Amino acid sequence: MRHTTLISATDLVQHIQDPNWVVLDCRHDLTNPDAGRLAFDAGHIPNAQFAHLDVDLSDKRPDPNGEFRGRHPLPDRNAFVDTLRRWGINQDTQVVAYDAHGGMFAARLWWMLRWVGHDAVAVLDGGLSAWQAQSLPLTSETITKPQGNLQAAAPLVSAVGVTEVFDNLNGGSRTVIDARAPDRFRGENETLDPVGGHIPGAKNRFFKDNLQADGCFKPAAQLHQEWQALVAAPQDAIMQCGSGVTACHNLLALEVAGLTGAALYPGSWSEWCADGSRPVATGS
Numbered sequence: 001m002r003h004t005t006l007i008s009a010t011d012l013v014q015h016i017q018d019p020n021w022v023v024l025d026c027r028h029d030l031t032n033p034d035a036g037r038l039a040f041d042a043g044h045i046p047n048a049q050f051a052h053l054d055v056d057l058s059d060k061r062p063d064p065n066g067e068f069r070g071r072h073p074l075p076d077r078n079a080f081v082d083t084l085r086r087w088g089i090n091q092d093t094q095v096v097a098y099d100a101h102g103g104m105f106a107a108r109l110w111w112m113l114r115w116v117g118h119d120a121v122a123v124l125d126g127g128l129s130a131w132q133a134q135s136l137p138l139t140s141e142t143i144t145k146p147q148g149n150l151q152a153a154a155p156l157v158s159a160v161g162v163t164e165v166f167d168n169l170n171g172g173s174r175t176v177i178d179a180r181a182p183d184r185f186r187g188e189n190e191t192l193d194p195v196g197g198h199i200p201g202a203k204n205r206f207f208k209d210n211l212q213a214d215g216c217f218k219p220a221a222q223l224h225q226e227w228q229a230l231v232a233a234p235q236d237a238i239m240q241c242g243s244g245v246t247a248c249h250n251l252l253a254l255e256v257a258g259l260t261g262a263a264l265y266p267g268s269w270s271e272w273c274a275d276g277s278r279p280v281a282t283g284s
Contacts, residue, residue, distance in 0.1 A: 003122035005110075005256050006217060007096055009130045016046055019277045021094045022087055022145065023048040026057075026105040027128075030192060030242075036105075045131055049087050049145070053245065056083050057108055066280060071243035072269035074112070074159070081152045083117055089118070090147025090174035098124035098131070102211050104149070104246045111248040111264060117153025123252060126216040134171065145154040157251070158263040160238055162272060165265055168238070170280070175231055176202040177262075180269070187282035192242060195273040197280040199240070203230055207241070207249035235261030240268040258270035 003011070015021045025048045029035035033054050040050040051057060059075035062068055075083075089095060095113055097106035106123045113121040124130065131240075132138070168174045178198050183189045185204040187196025198204070209226070212218055231237045234254055239247040244266035254262055273276055 002120040003094060003096070004119050005122055005252065006125040006126055007122040009134050009136060012045075012096055013134070014138055015094070018094075018276070019093070020090065020092065021047075021096065022089050022148075023096045023098070024051040024087065024106075024109060025049065025100070026051050026053065026097050026099045026109050028053040028099070028105045029232070039100070041140060043140055045128070045133070046137060046139045046141075047143055048098075049143065051087075051097070051109055053105055053108065057112060066269060068274045070267035070274075072108075072270075073247055074115070074266050077116055077152055080112060081150055084113070084116070084118075084150050085148040087148065089148040089150045091150060092149070093118075093120065093148065095121040095123055097121065098127050100128040102208060102215055102249070103127060103252065104207055104249050107248040107252045108245045111157060111251055114156040115159070116150075117156060119156055121135065126214060129215055158261075160263045160265050162265075162267055162278075163198065165238060165240075165272070166278065170260075172226070173236055175206050175237045176258060176265075177230060177237060177239050177247075177250060178202045178269070179205060179207040179239065179246040181206055181208075184242065186284055187280075192251075193269065193273075195280070197282040198269065199272055200279050200281040202240070203229055205250055207246045207253075208247060208255035217253065218254055219280075220256050220258065224259065225254050227254055227257050227259055231259065231262065234259040236266050237262040240265040242268055243270045244268045 027036035058072040097109040099105040241247040
């Protein structure tokens with residue numbers, strides 16, 4: 001059985017010694033890039049490896065024309081496949097990603113594996129808290145797996161660039177959904193968004209609205225009902241956030257809800273607002 005969206009701590013612990021399961025710790029702090037690694041070193045799920053958002057899941061170099069691509073641009077697909085092989089991922093490997101932030105960083109890895117054509121990837125529902133709630137162990141020991149043989153395949157997800165988002169402004173048929181917290185969407189958080197606001201016409205769906213009070217995802221039927229009120233046709237929707245990370249949480253929620261087909265705008269707000277000629281909206 002392949003897990004392709006979410007996995008419970010109960011199911012994960014049954015496979016934690018399985019040699020063809022790869023567990024990746026995606027903890028991160030946008031204001032302290034070293035925090036995730038330090039947390040991993042202090043204690044992590046046994047047999048997990050660390051995936052750094054800034055190093056492993058992004059390539060911050062400008063595009064070939066020198067243009068800024070946002071705070072967390074996607075790496076080259078082949079380079080990312082090399083990273084996945086380094087973690088020991090094979091064609092038939094089950095990958096599990098987790099964090100301690102409601103899945104906001106783990107969902108980025110989930111989306112990226114689907115981006116290179118690998119569907120056997122799931123996010124630990126409830127994250128590290130769900131693991132610890134069952135009194136399951138943590139360790140500070142690190143592991144190295146044998147080199148994997150994963151090959152890139154046709155993407156299972158889609159992405160759009162800034163040009164497509166810009167062209168959609170005037171009467172476009174696509175709905176843009178912003179996953180940032182409401183204060184960031186309104187333009188009121190200068191710490192994370194020095195240029196505040198949002199893309200004109202965008203709607204706000206804070207990624208935490210996908211979660212229950214315990215940090216686990218809401219049931220599929222509830223997510224389906226809530227998301228259909230925002231997105232009548234998911235294939236015409238574009239998910240974005242600050243830098244293409246938490247937008248993946250909304251994409252995961254849509255997948256859980258059975259509403260597939262929405263695209264990611266990887267550059268997101270950080271790319272959009274870097275060009276002063278692009279329009280900005282503020283408020284709710």
